[in-house]
Amino acid sequence: MFRCEINRWCAGEEKRVDSRTIYVGHHPTPEIEAFLPQNFCDNRIVSSKYTYWNFIPKNLFEQFRRIANFYFLIIFLVQVIVDTPTSPVTSGLPLFFVIIVTAIKQGYEDWLRHKADNSVNKSPVYVIDGGKIVERQSEKIQVGDIVCVKEDETFPCDLILLFSSREDGTCYVTTASLDGESSQKTYFTVPDMSAFRTEMEVDSLSATIECEQPQPDLYKFVGRVHVFSDKQEPVARSLGPENLLLRGATLKNTDKIYGVAVYTGMETKMALNYQGKSQKRSVVEKSINVFLIVYLCILVSKSLIGTTLKYIWQSDPANDEPWYSSKTGKEKDTNQLVKMFIDFLSYMVLFNFIIPVSMYVTVEMQKFLGSYFITWDKDMYDEHLGEGALVNTSDLNEELGQIQYVFTDKTGTLTENNMEFIECCIDGFKYKNFIDSCVVDGISSSDDSCSRICGMAGKEKEELFLRALCLCHTVQVKEEDKVDGLLKQQGGLCTYISSSPDEVALVQGAKKLGFTFQGTENNWMKIQNRETEIEMYELLQVLSFDPVRRRMSVIVKENSGRIFLFCKGADSSIFPKVNAGKQEEIRLHVECSAVDGLRTLCVAYKELTQDEYDQISAQLQEAKMTLKDRDKKLAEVYEKIEIDLHLIGATAVEDKSWPATQECGLIIDGAALSLIMKPTQDGSMGNYKELLLQICQRCSAVLCCRMAPLQKAQIVKMVKNTKEHPITLAVGDGANDVSMVLEAHVGIGLKGKEGRQAARNSDYAVPKFKHLQKLLLAHGHLYYIRIAHLVQYFFYKNLCFIFPQFLYQFYCGFSQQPLYDATYLTFYNICFTSLPILLYGLLEQHISIEMLKKDPSLYRNIADNALLQWKPFLYWTFLGLFNGVVFFFGAYFLYENSALADNGQIYGNWTFGTIVFTVLVFTVNLKLVLDTQYWTWINHFVIWGSLAFFVIFSFFWGGIICDFCELF
Secondary structure: OHHHHHHHHHOOHHHHOOEEEEEHHHOOOOOOOOOOOOOOOOOOOOOOOOOOOOHHHHHHHHHOOOHHHHHHHHHHHHHHHOOOOOOHHHHHHHHHHHHHHHHHHHHHHHHHHHHHHHHHHOOEEEEEEOOEEEEEEHHHOOOOOEEEEEOOOEOOOEEEEEEEOOOOOEEEEEOHHHHOOOOEEEEEOOOOOOOOOOHHHHHOOOEEEEEEOOOOOOOOOOEEEEEOOOOOOOEEEEEOHHHEEOOOOEEEOOOEEEEEEEEOHHHOHHHHOOOOOOOOOOHHHHHHHHHHHHHHHHHHHHHHHHHHHHHHHOOOHHHHOOOOOOOOHHHHHOOHHHHHHHHHHHHHHHOHHHOOOHHHHHHHHHHHHHHHHHHOOHHHOEOOOOEOOEEOOOOOOHHHHOOOEEEEOHHHHHEEEEEEEEEEEEOOEEEEEEEOOEEEEOOOOOOHHHHOOEOOOOHHHHHHHHHHHHHOOOOEEEOOOOOOOOOOEEOOOEEEEOOOHHHHHHHHHHHHOOOEEEEEEOOEEEEEOOOOOEEEEEEEEEEOOOOOOOEEEEEEEEOOOOEEEEEEEOHHHHHHHEEEOOHHHHHHHHHHHHHOOOEEEEEEEEEEOHHHHHHHHHHHHHHHHOOOOHHHHHHHHHHHHOOOEEEEEEEEEEEEEOOOOOOOOEEEEHHHHHHHHOOOOOOOHHHHHHHHHHHHHOOOOEEEEOOOHHHHHHHHHHHHOOOOOOOEEEEEOOHHHHHHHHHOOEEEEEOEOOEOHHHHHOOEEEOOHHHHHHHHHHHHHHHHHHHHHHHHHHHHHHHHHHHHHHHHHHHOOOOOOOOOOHHHHHHHHHHHOHHHHHHHHHHOOOOOHHHHHHOOHHHHOOOOOHHHOHHHHHHHHHHHHHHHHHHHHHHHHHOOOOOEOOOOOEOOHHHHHHHHHHHHHHHHHHHHHHHOOOOOHHHHHHHHHHHHHHHHHHHHHOOHHHHHHHOO
């Protein structure tokens, strides 16, 4: 990592510009006079956090950033510097125990990361050097190297595809390790490089690549390549994401490829996506901080009271300087305010155990170990995926039990993302019920508005519509049966593959109606029509889909020379662009299909003249060759091209729903939300926003359709920021859901067919939507109950522990005399009372899981952080105070008549303190016994084992066994 940073600073000009220039194969080009070797980041991957030399200072710095650790460090230093009533060991040992345990845990985790990094960085790769393939270690790849990758191997860095063993210049890649998408994607070689096929030919390539500086977006890349030749002028071609092979992706169904490294090491897109998400804090953590402030105030109050009463007591000269304890000269000369401040610090040290430092370690261990119970849950294991639940962060386990609002994506989340072509509308007429590739005209419907659009369109319109479905897509045809990713068998002859299940469904639907897409070869698309004739179309341009435009287009050329633009997209993005066609009839069909829960797309076209296409091609080429703001310029060109369209029809596909979905109380679309959420200068829209929020809060469910990704996050934020500050949960499976998942208090990702971007950015990931039931109603409920009891119990047992110490000051002249032995002070939270509450926090089930799943009302009983409100907090606080009073005065009255030992000695304060401490340890552990509802052998072993350990330890430490042995 350090070397990478040095390389970045030494890169000079690269640091100051928005692009980088790469010399393919490190060969100088004819345009430059002097070639200087370039200096980019090496190919080492560094996922570790520490190094051998910075582990101790960096880890200590991070641990002492926590308020509790820093507080106990200050207490420890006070004990070392000032003459305090207790040994520094009493504070130092628990603190060092916490620090060491945490450091060992974090160090071990980082050692595993180092080990994984080394296995990747030392793995063998193959590069072309001097016209030959040579083996190197992965970390030694440099930007500009030409790398050879074979089938089923992963790409060691980000590569521009130069050569593919496939004749059409493409290769198939799966990016499951990057975005979770199991479907195959098609990548294309750089144009004008098909002649470079052998190692010698590829090594002789003279070319430069200009591209943007590294950035983390997996789906964005802007660049251009200049190919130089001795006999011809340099040729410039644009580069896009379809040419960039990403590190971590796997080559499939392609023998081998050659690619030039453009991003290496920590500058690859995979590495740049390692960056962490913003830290989310649970309501329990916020409650802990509030309670700590309260107990800190109690600590300060006790110290002030003790200091004040001490000087009131010492106002009597007989108490200030008794005959048996004369003051030294230094004590008499010390300033009174300084003495009072030192006494105040001494009381702070004496009572500091009221702040439970070990609680943080226990809570961390409870969350970390508890997350495995979610991962191991067999009920959330999906046989089809072969995967179960995944916990990306264990800090929010208890937050799963506090959810008030759920925001969920529909496609792939509430539905299976398994598309089936149901019906279509051609020139205003509905087509449904396809049998043996024939069209059954019309459907029966009780809805007059829908039934009146049934009928037959003309043959010319039908064929134009079906050609549009067969041409306007990015589907690839694979003849082999074995293909990774999204599959659709075509009579056993071929397979359709695509990253979008909608496109496969549309091509399938066109086949049912008699038009079969047979693939693309050398930019020629092949279609078999109803008469089994083969039609060939030259693919001239693809205007790719993007979530802002929400449509895509292709420009194709017939053998006759006619040029067509076919466009498909959402109705809200198509209707503003059309000026012909039966718009009202098709709009009615789209609305009826949408009401039925179908996914709709509109299809339009226009015919272009050769001059119009030449102008369009020039505009597209100019936009594609730019490096800065390419997407913006392409979008502007697309807007100019996709106008004056002729609407010819619409499609409707069904996405099967998972069971147990709700009916909606309100339906609103993205366009309306844009108006409502858009801020205005006079603030008039604010009223509409408040009105929408009030309506939504009174509905059992709300359906927002046709939303942009940012709008999803805005809706979550709007509800999250209300006066009540409800706890929100967002569920999604695609890249468009990431902003919503990150915005919510708890983000759930589904391992769906739209990819796993949401799962990668979520707090928890589950295979299916139905698994939320157990995740929330069972795991969330139990984790909240457990940690709420754990937190309250920790404050309770420490208050029981320290309040007798406070009462003891009234009987020792406020001399800051400790009540307990220093060893007991040290071991109370470490050994005698720590493990039972940890096991309680992991295993307790006050209600069975089956009952929790059957009765959702039990979930509402713990809503609004019910167990960590002021009422239960005060109950536990007063219970601790009451028990402390009973412990102290019970032993005090027991000692009202002093007894003599066999040797004539009177039992003194250490014996008194030991009795108080013994009753304390037994009481707080037996309190946990009474609270435990779910017993296992582990609970019995830990609770009774802790008490047995205390008794045996006390026998040895108190010398009882030694005295007993002396009798013999």
